[in-house]
Amino acid sequence: MNIKITKLALVVAASLSANAMANIEYPLMPGDPLVDQQWHLKNTGQAAFSDRGGKAGEDMNVSLSHAMGIMGTGVTVAVIDGGVEIKHPDLIDNARPGSWNFTTNSPDLAPGSPTDRHGTAVAGIVASSAFNGIGGRGVAPRAGLVGFNYIVSGNQTIANWLQSHGMYSDGFAKQSFDYPRVFNQSYGRTLSAPRSYDYEESPWLQTFDEAQEEVTRTTHGGRGAIFVKSAGNGYERQTFTDSELGRGYLWFDNANHGLPLQNVNLERADTNFWNLVASAYNADGELSSYSTVGSSVFVSAPGGQYGTSSPAIITTDVSGCEAGYNPLWLRNDLHGGHPLDPNCDYSARSNGTSAAAPNVAGAIAVIMSANPALSWLDVRNILATTSRRIDADHPGVALSFKDSEGKQVSYQAIDKWQTNAAGYQFHNFFGFGAVDVDAAVNLARFYDKNLGEFVKTDRVLVTADAEIPDGHLSGAQSTFNNDQELTVDAVQIRVNIDHTSTRDLAIELISPSGTRSVVMTPRTGTILGNSGMQNTQMLTHHFYGEQAKGEWTLRVIDTASEDEAYIFDPRTSGEPNVNMVHRNNTENGVLKSWDIRFFGRK
Amino acid sequence: MKSKLIPLLAIVGSLYAVQASAQTVHEATPVTSDSGVTVNVNGKDYVLVAAKSDKELVTGAALVDIKTDEAIVLTGELVVELESLIDAQEFAQANQLNLIYVRGNRAIFQADANVALHTFEAQVARLNGVVNTQIGFNLEGLEAE
Structure with missing residues (x-):
């Protein structure tokens, strides 16, 4: 890879066109010992503590934005998840008021057990600190963080959903500086039957829809907020509960004809427009093997594979060598007290669309910090415009089957990349493509489109x-x-x-x-x-x-x-x-x- | 779920080659109203699969949607839309309700542990100033992704 280090003045010079900038490779600024292995920020083919590396260039492309100091300042991201170790040494500096622990009914948010690790990993992907000499860094290392342990068992009430998704109970100053502009939801359901979307028989759907619409459209003086959601991990196999056999997985020996078991449009929350849904890609620049896909995917971001034979995501972990991802079977080389992480505060095995979503949430925080005047609609437009076509030659998936007349026929169930009549490229695997932070920030800084009402x-x-x-x-x-x-x-x-x-x-x-x-x-x-x-x-x-x-x-x-x-x-x-x-x-x-x-x- | 002895080859036929042998093959079937007591929550029918009380729906009761097999657990919340001029705090105090959330004209009241939720909902729905009510529940199966 041709790496050029260029002075900042040259970088930001107005004479540089977007294309010219896109052709220049910038190194990630040093300052965090694990950042060189964080392929999702800068993929150089590094192994990220797994057996092998991926393909250089398949990453979030944050280097220039970070070099310019555009790192999420002034934007708070809400992590709606399990417990978050908000006092983690690499998160504490970005913690903002507003977190809530529904289990203890207090603002003291922390993992409920050593295995309550998911939220800490998600928070680190968004906004672990940069240039502090420990660990790695987030996509938006200067964004603020609040967390809610909503998905912990027993906490999934309607009141807690509203509280964690921006509908703070009266008394909280919703327009305050720390009110989130981005909400990350790395959770979802696996469906074994289609669901109805009917306000009459499921009034909670209306409650949730109206809440997300209000937060999206009316907060922050009308500039609004964005809900990011993971697409799910049900492509190859899915969880299934049988009344006699209990809970397990189901799959097809024929790999289900290469088609996804879970389509993102099965999950109601992913169909409501207000959630910006992210699929996952791996270090090779291909769809992560597990990622749920479909037409409501908006963008794709790194989720990696499993961190053993190929890279997963390096991020913050529940502190201690007996907590978080460290005790997991098939530890990778980072776990258990590596010289770059002697206290076992980081993991290299975070993955899933759970990891893709916070990459997108962090990217949105960076875009918003590049131009705080942008509305939620502008940010969506920027993402749709600047996300890059990934796995460009992917042929889609054709289903071959014997029809009712006994003929072998073929149906193109997933198209290759298509360009629609307005010139936007789209693929059911990746939506508008892989988020490109530097390209998005470049457009954001000089954004002058009037999108209309x-x-x-x-x-x-x-x-x-x-x-x-x-x-x-x-x-x-x-x-x-x-x-x-x-x-x-x-x-x-x-x-x-x-x-x-x-x-x-x-x-x-x-x-x-x-x-x-x-x-x-x-x-x-x-x-x-x-x-x-x-x-x-x-x-x-x-x-x-x-x-x-x-x-x-x-x-x-x-x-x-x-x-x-x-x-x-x-x-x-x-x-x-x-x-x-x-x-x-x-x-x-x-x-x-x-x-x-x-x-x-x- | 039904268990049947079916020649596997007959099932998969031309789908993919398998060894011709008789194996136990199961067929998953959704819950039907025969599986338990049918109850109605917020206008929709469910089968009651686990409850603390045989007769009444209470907090913690587990239900399954007959059509889709979706499982829910009642949280004991009653989500209430109040008329716009009603102060939820005063309303709760006047009617001895446990207010756990309020925003604008939406209030959520928590029922006591063993209170029959249909009765509780009917009592609140009759109060002056109440526009509509819904019994709160948690959809099972939410998982980190």
């Missing part, structure tokens, strides 16, 4: 009553002619489908410009989805920047005509795997109706 339209119901032929590419089709003129940010649909094997269904939405977005990939792990879909909601960012006016087409395709075998792993020691069967539907399904609404700008 944000608009959320009402839902429009479309009656279809179209049969879905079993195991056949012809599918069911329904159209809607939209007469509203606006520029699309995202499109949200809800579908009502009678079907006894929702796992078979692919759902795609086609815009007036001809862009196709597969909003539900077929062969998901919805093993229990034999009651169809009732107001099941899906979101896509695929049409970002396109015009909403014109004909929108919904297609539903049943991609299976046979029963399928899969494996249940009871996970408990000594118990053998169980052969399972998933039944194909015996009757054709029916697309009864669907509704659509647009998030965009006028």
Whole structure:
């Protein structure tokens, strides 16, 4: 790699174009002993205490921003997670007022046990301190941190959700300097059946939606805040609870045809627009093997693999050699008292979309600090514009199956990278791509776009009553002619489908410009989805920047005509795997109706 | 869940090659209303799978959504939308309710441990100044990712 050290004055010179800057490699500034191994900040091919390194350049690209001193100053990030060791030596300097320990009902936030390690790792990825001579550093090493141990068992109440997601109970000064502008949620659920998105039968959904919309749009004098959420870790296998077999994993011997078991649009929270969802990539610049994907992924960020045979993420860990990630099986070389971490305060095995999300949260803090006047909508636009195309030659995933007439047919379930009619590149694995902090900061500093007024339209119901032929590419089709003129940010649909094997269904939405977005990939792990879909909601960012006016087409395709075998792993020691069967539907399904609404700008 | 002896080859057919042998193959099935007592929470039907009381829904009761197998546990919270001029603190004091959260006109009251939540909800819903109510619960299965 050609590394050039350039004086700051040259770096910031206005005469340098964005392209010219993008072609220059900058080293990470020294000052933290582990930073040279933090591939997610600067990937040089280092092994990061695993067996091998990855591919140089596949990283967050923070070097120039950090060199310019743009590191998140003035922006507080809320880590909604398990316990956070907020007094960790590499976090304490960034701790801000506002953290809350729901277990002890006090502001004294700390891990509840030596294995309550997740939140400390997440917080460090966002904002562990820089240039202090210990450990590594965060993406936004000068951002503020508050934490909430919401996901700890017993703490997941509605009041605690509201409190931790920015809806502080009256009495807290919400416009205070330390009120978070970024909320990180490295958590989620695995779904074995589609869920309905219906305020009538689930009023809590409305409570949560309204809360996130209010925080997003009205805080900080209208500049707002951003909720970042992990996509999930259910691509190859998923957790599954059986009433007789108990809790375990399920997977398919045929790798599920290369398709994800969990599509991000199965998780309701990921479909509500207000959450900016992140998938994970690894040090090789490919999708992390576990990362859940789908059309509501906005961007991708480093999540790594497992830190043994290939790199995971290096971050803060619960202090002590008998706590945090240190006692985990298959320790890697950092654990157990390495000279660079003699007190075992760091881990090199943090991973998952749990790690990708705080990388994005940190990036947003840096972008906001580069230009505090940016609104939440501006920041989203900057990310969509500057994220880079990763794994550029990825071909997508085609599903080959025997149709109901006995013919072997193919369905392109995940497209290769596509460029939509507005010129934005999108991939269901990576959204708009890998976050590029330096490119985003460069755009943020001189940002002069007027995006227009944000608009959320009402839902429009479309009656279809179209049969879905079993195991056949012809599918069911329904159209809607939209007469509203606006520029699309995202499109949200809800579908009502009678079907006894929702796992078979692919759902795609086609815009007036001809862009196709597969909003539900077929062969998901919805093993229990034999009651169809009732107001099941899906979101896509695929049409970002396109015009909403014109004909929108919904297609539903049943991609299976046979029963399928899969494996249940009871996970408990000594118990053998169980052969399972998933039944194909015996009757054709029916697309009864669907509704659509647009998030965009006028 | 049903257990059946099914020739595995017949099941997977052409999906992928497997050894032709008879093995025990299981089929996962969702919860049905036959699995337990059906109860309605916030207008939606659930099956009661574990409760501290056989007769009433109380804090800690575990329920499963009949349609989707989604499991929830009642938290004992009652989320209440109050009329805009109502002061939640005064309202709680006047009606001897345990107010645990308030923001604007949304208040959350915590029921005592063994209080029947449907009865509690009905009592609060009848009070002057209450616009609507919902019983609070935790959706099971949230995990760090």
